[in-house]
Amino acid sequence: MAHTLVALTLHSLTARDAQEAKSLTRSAVFVAAANAPDLDLLLRFVDGRNHHQAESHAIGCALIAGLLAWGLARAWRLPRPLRWGSAAALGWLSHIALDYLGRDTHPPIGLMALWPVSSAHFKFPWPLFMDIGRTLDWHTMRHNLLAVGWEVAALAPWLLLSWRWRRRRPAA
Numbered sequence: 001m002a003h004t005l006v007a008l009t010l011h012s013l014t015a016r017d018a019q020e021a022k023s024l025t026r027s028a029v030f031v032a033a034a035n036a037p038d039l040d041l042l043l044r045f046v047d048g049r050n051h052h053q054a055e056s057h058a059i060g061c062a063l064i065a066g067l068l069a070w071g072l073a074r075a076w077r078l079p080r081p082l083r084w085g086s087a088a089a090l091g092w093l094s095h096i097a098l099d100y101l102g103r104d105t106h107p108p109i110g111l112m113a114l115w116p117v118s119s120a121h122f123k124f125p126w127p128l129f130m131d132i133g134r135t136l137d138w139h140t141m142r143h144n145l146l147a148v149g150w151e152v153a154a155l156a157p158w159l160l161l162s163w164r165w166r167r168r169r170p171a172a
Contacts, residue, residue: 001148001151001152001155002098002129002151002154002155003031003034003035003038003094003095003098004031004034004035005151005152005155005156005158005159006034006094006098006155006158007027007030007031007033007034007035007091007094008027008030008031008159009155009158009159009162010030010034010090010091010094011026011027011030011031011087012159012162012163012165012166013162013165013166014086014087014090015166016083018166020083021166026083026084026087029069029084029087029088029091030087030088030090030091031091032091033065033069033087033088033089033090033091033092033095034091034092034094034095035095036056036065036092036095037056037057037061037092037095037096037099038052038056038095039056040052040053040054040055040056040057050106050107050108052106053099053104053106053108053110053111053112053121054112054115055112055115055116057095057096057099057111057112057113058096058111058112058113058114058115058116059093059096059113059114059115060114060115060116060117061092061115062089062092062093062096063089065088065089065091065092066085066086066088066089066090066092067085068085068088069084069085069087069088069089070082070084070085070088071085072084073085096111096113098129099111100113100122100123100124101124101127101128101129102124102127102128102129102130102131103127103129103130103131104123104127104131105131106131106134108121109121109123110122110123111123128154129147129150129151129154130143130146130147130150131147132144132147
């Protein structure tokens, strides 16, 4: 939930005009990019190992995502391809920032945030967000609902403020 809320907030804050702010495609790029790093959870089904918060949770991967979106926008002849690449990279970077601020309870602890420059894992010493459990037992589900509730309480006001600011901003 946090990744989607922040992605929508960034979409709202970075839109150049009302038309861009209302673009469902642009907001979808932000949201997809902000949630894409967690697709690494699926790799466990391939080889049984935990790949979460490794290379996909790194600045290098965010740059790759931005370059890929820029290249696709150019190939599809979309207007302002750099804006599309920037949206993808910024959405991806928001995921890294939020996960850095969260509590991590699944080894290896922390994010491989500086890959490919470094394979070291980094974690924030005072987490702002709760961990998310990965089992389906009642205790974990209750904990996850509480964690999502906290994410909404902490981040939804920022989205609402960005919409309000956008409405009050003078037209370009």
